[in-house]
Amino acid sequence: MNRLDAETRRSLLRDMIFVRRFEERCAQLYQQTKIRGFLHLYVGEEAIACGVGHLLSDDDAAVGTYREHGHALMKGVPPGAVMAEMFGRVDGCSGGRGGSMHLFDAGRRFYGGNAIVGGGLPLAVGLALGDKLAGRERVTVCFFGEGAVAEGEFHESMNLAALWQLPVLFACENNLYAMGTALTRSEASTDIALRAITYGMPSWPTDGMDVEEVVAATRRALSYVRTGAGPAFVEYRTYRFRAHSMYDPERYRDKAEVAEWRHRDPITILLERMVADGEIDDADAARAAIEAEVDAEIDTAVEFADASPVEDVADLERHLYAEAPR
């Protein structure tokens, strides 16, 4: 067992509850039509973004997918800026131009928000190449789903990163479904971590529902990457509790399967372990207290987003090319 100290556990528990409540609020705001377009929620997968985020420094970079709210929050992007982005407002972290799928914060080295499956991998390889050529010792973490493994860009990027010994952590969030296509229906060989090894990098699968396992596997991978020896790969085995997006009737999986995975909720797992170890007396009470706290923060984020103006239509053609400071 890879047990963390009580303080770290409390911090991770709070992070996971924050992301969970944030996503649940997003779903409500979508119903209220405050958020539009595609909205992909991370509910069930929080242990990964929170566990990995816990180990990144401000100087490290992260590249995400279109299911990236949790990653942005864990990279330090302020919740108000994330929410305002989904509202399409000027105070959004991408100025409102990106929306849910394109969260960016260059200052915090969060590079999207990439909604082409596999498209973020070459970008992450390049960020790491730039660091290596400039002699900077920092790491780029690239999150992607198991669906990306079917893309040519995945294989090209894995090879290039290993060939050039670049400081990339490939973080594969294997939630078993590429939208509605089960892994077993799309890949001839479903052991993703094993396949990564063939590119010449260390690779491990880990339980993506147990944040302590996530931290342990990620720490091991990052410590390798930080030696400068090249990339590493972690396959986080996880599950998405909610639909792919807000339009998904979930015809492709059994309700029983979802219910089974909900027994492995990463928040519950950690809470129960903390109770067993005497760090918390009452799981329900502890959870309710944290929820009240994070809900207040999320309220503030929603208020911030709501108060933010929309962009002037006169600026429609901005942000295409570099412009002089105004």
Place this chain on the structure above:
Amino acid sequence: MSEIRDMTGREAMREAMSAAMRADPRVFLMGEDVGEYGGCFAVSMGMLEEFGPERIRDTPLSESAFVGAGIGAAIAGMRPIVEIMTVNFSLLALDQIMNNAATLRHMSGGQVGVPLVIRMTTGGGRQLAAQHSHSLDGWYAHIPGIKVVAPGTIEDFRWMLQRALDDPDPVIVFENGALYNASGPVPDTDPGVPLERAVVRRPGRDLSLVTFGGTLPLCLAAADELAAEGIEAEVVDLRSLRPLDDATIMASVQATHRAVVVDEGWRSVGISAEVAARIMEQAFYDLDAPVGRVATAEIPLPYPDHLERAAMPSVAKVVAAARAAMQGRVADPGEVVTA
């Protein structure tokens, strides 16, 4: 006073890259066979020896990954030059060019710029058949968020690259393969022409031949032939396809009142269509003839020399189109196909 030397397009581009790499440690070159092999078209021959394998970086045949790596490295503060062997291969990297390089600044609200230069060989006429010969310059020029330039003179082969490297946004440089072996005069100091500016290569009062890249030498030759008939053609070298320098195009058309657009790409939905539309929008009442076009026949380029030549723009086709413009009409397809 700047000294003038004659050199080939290949030598000029090599000098441009080498000078940029000596001046700026952030500049590096990567692509297929740019190092040990010396470049598929020998453009980077000898550069590995001077700059070493870190900066003259051979890549696997992974167009999407190494173009994307160029984008990432540019964001991380480098000034990469990515070479793609031919424009047809660039289609394997189209996701990175279109969905990342062209869009990152916009979808990040202006935060993430991509100061990347992508060089690729374009054009036919070398019997390389239907997967190595196309001119997709116009396709790329369709995409907002990137800039597209095409040197048509050896001087531009030498001096345009630095302008592209200085640009804070992604620039695609289309190098017509026929120009690597062509020679021309090159000043040894930077003439300082802005990246986005069209240039009148030959002044003339009777009609404007608007072109770029590989068809520029052809238009200059056509202008010589036309001059012998007493027709003075002005040759406008677009240089930049996105953005287009409307002011230079319209100034020429407003002076000559007739225009023929010459493009090695296909006619339909291409650069020639775009330039003709802009002339119609901005200089309609200055025209004494409909805008003519000479472009490549709408087929994948065939291997046999005589068929390939029949498909592509030629001096004779440009002359025929110019004569028709002087008569106030467009050349009919027969005139330009058989010319």
